Amino acid sequence: MESRIVEHPILDFPERTRVPFFWHGRELWGHEDEPIAAALHAAGIKVLHHSLKSGRPRGFFCAIGNCSSCLVVVDGVPNVRACTEKLRPGMRVERQDGVGPAPSLRR
Amino acid sequence: MIAVLIAELAVVGAGPAGVSGALEAASHGVRVALVDRGDRTGGQLLKQTHKFFGWHRKSAGTRGILIARQFEGEVRSDPNVTFLSGTEALGYYDDGVLLLESPGGIDRLHCDRLLVATGASERMLVFPGNDLPGVYGAGAVQTLMNVHGVRPGRSVLMIGSGNIGLIVSYQLAQAGVEVAAVVEALPAIGGYAVHASKIRRLGIPILTRHTIKEAYGKDQVEGAVIWELDGKWVGIPGTERDLDVDVVCLATGLTPLAEILWQAGAEIKYIPELGGFVPLYNQDMETTAKGVFVAGDVAGIEEASTAMAAGRLAGLCAARSLGKVADGEFKDLHESISTELAELRAGPTGEKILKGLAQIWSGTEVGA
Numbered sequence: 001m002e003s004r005i006v007e008h009p010i011l012d013f014p015e016r017t018r019v020p021f022f023w024h025g026r027e028l029w030g031h032e033d034e035p036i037a038a039a040l041h042a043a044g045i046k047v048l049h050h051s052l053k054s055g056r057p058r059g060f061f062c063a064i065g066n067c068s069s070c071l072v073v074v075d076g077v078p079n080v081r082a083c084t085e086k087l088r089p090g091m092r093v094e095r096q097d098g099v100g101p102a103p104s105l106r107r
Numbered sequence: 108m109i110a111v112l113i114a115e116l117a118v119v120g121a122g123p124a125g126v127s128g129a130l131e132a133a134s135h136g137v138r139v140a141l142v143d144r145g146d147r148t149g150g151q152l153l154k155q156t157h158k159f160f161g162w163h164r165k166s167a168g169t170r171g172i173l174i175a176r177q178f179e180g181e182v183r184s185d186p187n188v189t190f191l192s193g194t195e196a197l198g199y200y201d202d203g204v205l206l207l208e209s210p211g212g213i214d215r216l217h218c219d220r221l222l223v224a225t226g227a228s229e230r231m232l233v234f235p236g237n238d239l240p241g242v243y244g245a246g247a248v249q250t251l252m253n254v255h256g257v258r259p260g261r262s263v264l265m266i267g268s269g270n271i272g273l274i275v276s277y278q279l280a281q282a283g284v285e286v287a288a289v290v291e292a293l294p295a296i297g298g299y300a301v302h303a304s305k306i307r308r309l310g311i312p313i314l315t316r317h318t319i320k321e322a323y324g325k326d327q328v329e330g331a332v333i334w335e336l337d338g339k340w341v342g343i344p345g346t347e348r349d350l351d352v353d354v355v356c357l358a359t360g361l362t363p364l365a366e367i368l369w370q371a372g373a374e375i376k377y378i379p380e381l382g383g384f385v386p387l388y389n390q391d392m393e394t395t396a397k398g399v400f401v402a403g404d405v406a407g408i409e410e411a412s413t414a415m416a417a418g419r420l421a422g423l424c425a426a427r428s429l430g431k432v433a434d435g436e437f438k439d440l441h442e443s444i445s446t447e448l449a450e451l452r453a454g455p456t457g458e459k460i461l462k463g464l465a466q467i468w469s470g471t472e473v474g475a
Binding site for chain 2: 003004005008009010011013034035037038041042046047048051056057058059060061062063064065066067069083084
């Protein structure tokens with residue numbers, strides 16, 4: 001089933017601008033300004049992070065930036081909360097393993 | 108560059124308590140900075156599509172999303188309130204500085220008083236597989252589905268039959284998601300009968316004295332096993348049932364989000380009736396950290412109508428402590444809001460809250 005809600009008895013979900021972004025190099029489309037996690041979830045991607053010690057899969061949990069379960073690497077910068085960070089066109093998003101890569105000092 | 112902002116009152120959290128507190132203080136001429144990490148005012152109300160079970164004289168019968176919209180209008184049109192959206196409060200320091208982070212960077216907000224209305228976070232439940240992607244808090248499911256318009260999955264096991272568990276089950280059905288079952292460890296349904304009936308009419312079973320045994324799956328939830336509990340809360344072997352679900356939703360209660368109060372040095376006490384660790388505060392909603400007020404779920408888990416009233420009380424008292432409210436007016440308003448709160452807390456749910464609050468008052472009266 002398509003996971004985007006189109007018709008709802010109470011809520012309206014108006015058309016929003018669709019923007020491309022990259023998940024491990026693969027082009028996906030999401031809605032501008034929605035959280036990265038919403039766009040990934042809609043694309044069927046639930047595993048966002050692997051835990052530090054045992055490497056267990058982690059995903060979205062609290063959705064409001066409290067729990068650190070959804071940390072991803074965005075444009076080379078680790079520890080970005082996928083549930084609160086807004087999707088921007090062309091973003092390169094990757095699953096984070098543990099603490100993730102050290103960000104480059106040269107931007 | 109670090110910008111320096113100035114306000115008489117800083118309010119952290121633009122949910123029902125924070126907005127009510129900000130508007131109340133502003134109505135007495137206090138210059139308020141209202142801070143929220145989200146884009147809009149309303150907090151949890153932004154995802155509440157159901158009609159509000161509030162107080163008959165207030166917002167009962169109104170959908171949460173509409174109350175949130177009304178807040179937005181009032182906040183935006185109030186010349187005394189500055190709404191800093193997309194902004195997180197990182198810490199509060201003795202010299203009255205609230206440190207803020209936004210996409211623009213780090214800012215310092217100098218404030219004479221602080222109202223903390225940060226709300227609550229979801230409680231976790233211990234079971235094998237509880238860390239798998241697909242195990243979500245009820246708030247997260249609501250955010251994903253009602254704010255962002257994305258279904259959390261195909262089929263859901265709901266844990267907890269309090270009002271949140273029942274309402275979110277109904278919302279899932281409205282969004283076209285199957286709810287396989289609602290399990291409740293207690294012998295009786297926790298929430299209102301009206302909500303329970305609504306979801307039963309949809310054919311969703313509510314299984315009391317049942318809980319989750321495990322969630323399983325390789326990389327994400329592929330199924331869950333539930334079982335019946337005996338009188339000592341232990342699972343009964345042989346009663347296991349395997350459910351074909353890809354989401355396990357936890358509606359097992361909330362706990363106050365009090366980090367900034369710990370950091371600010373307010374005295375905190377463990378009071379189970381109020382949801383866990385809560386700040387001690389007096390009848391004027393002021394904590395033991397001078398000039399730091401609280402309202403809403405962070406001061407004890409209740410619901411939105413009490414949060415709005417307590418927010419107004421905290422806003423009033425903060426304004427008073429800034430010298431903005433005359434004695435007579437203060438006394439009248441304090442009394443009328445306190446009466447409203449007492450009325451809201453009348454009834455069986457209120458009993459537990461009042462028991463918790465009694466521990467708060469007794470903790471702060473000493474030396475106050």
